[in-house]
Amino acid sequence: MVFDVLTLFPGMFDSPFADSIVGKAVDKGLVQITAHHLRDWAQGKHKVTDDVPYGGGDGMVLKPEPVARALRELRCRQPGSKVLLMTPQGQPFRQAHARRLAQQEGLIFLCGRYEGFDERIRTMVDEEFSLGDFVLTGGELAAMAMIDAVARLVPGVLGNRDSADGDSYSDGLLEYPQYTRPADFEGMSVPDVLLSGNHAAIAAWRRRQQILRTWLRRPELLETACLSDEDRLVLREVQRQTGEDCAS
Numbered sequence: 244m245v246f247d248v249l250t251l252f253p254g255m256f257d258s259p260f261a262d263s264i265v266g267k268a269v270d271k272g273l274v275q276i277t278a279h280h281l282r283d284w285a286q287g288k289h290k291v292t293d294d295v296p297y298g299g300g301d302g303m304v305l306k307p308e309p310v311a312r313a314l315r316e317l318r319c320r321q322p323g324s325k326v327l328l329m330t331p332q333g334q335p336f337r338q339a340h341a342r343r344l345a346q347q348e349g350l351i352f353l354c355g356r357y358e359g360f361d362e363r364i365r366t367m368v369d370e371e372f373s374l375g376d377f378v379l380t381g382g383e384l385a386a387m388a389m390i391d392a393v394a395r396l397v398p399g400v401l402g403n404r405d406s407a408d409g410d411s412y413s414d415g416l417l418e419y420p421q422y423t424r425p426a427d428f429e430g431m432s433v434p435d436v437l438l439s440g441n442h443a444a445i446a447a448w449r450r451r452q453q454i455l456r457t458w459l460r461r462p463e464l465l466e467t468a469c470l471s472d473e474d475r476l477v478l479r480e481v482q483r484q485t486g487e488d489c490a491s
């Protein structure tokens with residue numbers, strides 16, 4: 244899968260994808276990540292990419308022409324690519340988006356700076372994404388987070404050791420708590436069931452923990468999660484129990 248990034252700071256992308264799982268995927272040729280300098284598509288002696296806002300006000304606005312030229316060229320090189328605009332005004336990025344975007348042949352990330360993009364740039368993009376309800380100085384960190392989340396879902400990137408199947412949000416719920424050795428750490432012991440070797444009991448405990456955690460931390464996720472009849476029984480029990488705990 245090909246990830247292209249349009250940015251005024253391509254050097255920011257040198258190190259985050261050099262190591263670990265995504266770094267290995269790059270080495271194996273499973274993903275290709277290229278940060279392009281927007282200035283390469285700017286014209287004139289000074290290669291200007293921004294200008295003052297019409298109507299006055301603080302800050303600078305990214306001009307539409309270099310972006311349009313860059314997108315035309317990048318789309319020619321990789322015709323199947325979708326263009327994603329990084330903006331705090333976009334739809335909040337979620338795991339379901341990562342799963343969908345991982346099916347694409349290519350993605351082009353548009354990273355803003357200063358006051359952001361000229362409004363007309365919105366007509367050139369397929370989707371707008373926000374990393375959350377806060378304002379970053381630029382779109383690069385948002386693009387990096389999205390690339391990381393999407394790249395790990397590209398087939399072959401994660402081995403069995405790092406499967407994404409049980410991750411939080413993969414089935415609409417948060418993941419169950421995980422433990423490793425030692426069995427006792429400073430008086431905190433691992434739940435007995437995990438040491439029992441009883442696989443059915445472990446699976447039931449983990450599912451219950453997923454439901455409990457989601458109910459306690461992100462109850463709104465339960466409205467859309469895929470729950471079996473058995474899960475719903477567990478949820479009712481968990482709700483009753485935590486309700487009683489709160490009341491007592």
Ligand SMILES: C[S@@+](CC[C@H](N)C(=O)[O-])C[C@H]1O[C@@H](n2cnc3c(N)ncnc32)[C@H](O)[C@@H]1O
Nearest residue numbers: 329330331355358359373374378379381382385
């Ligand atoms: C300082 S921000 C501009 C914010 C803009 N004036 C506004 O209020 O909507 C500069 C750039 O950072 C990026 N950015 C800032 N916050 C972001 C967020 N939460 N998610 C994604 N990108 C963000 C965008 O690319 C944006 O164009």
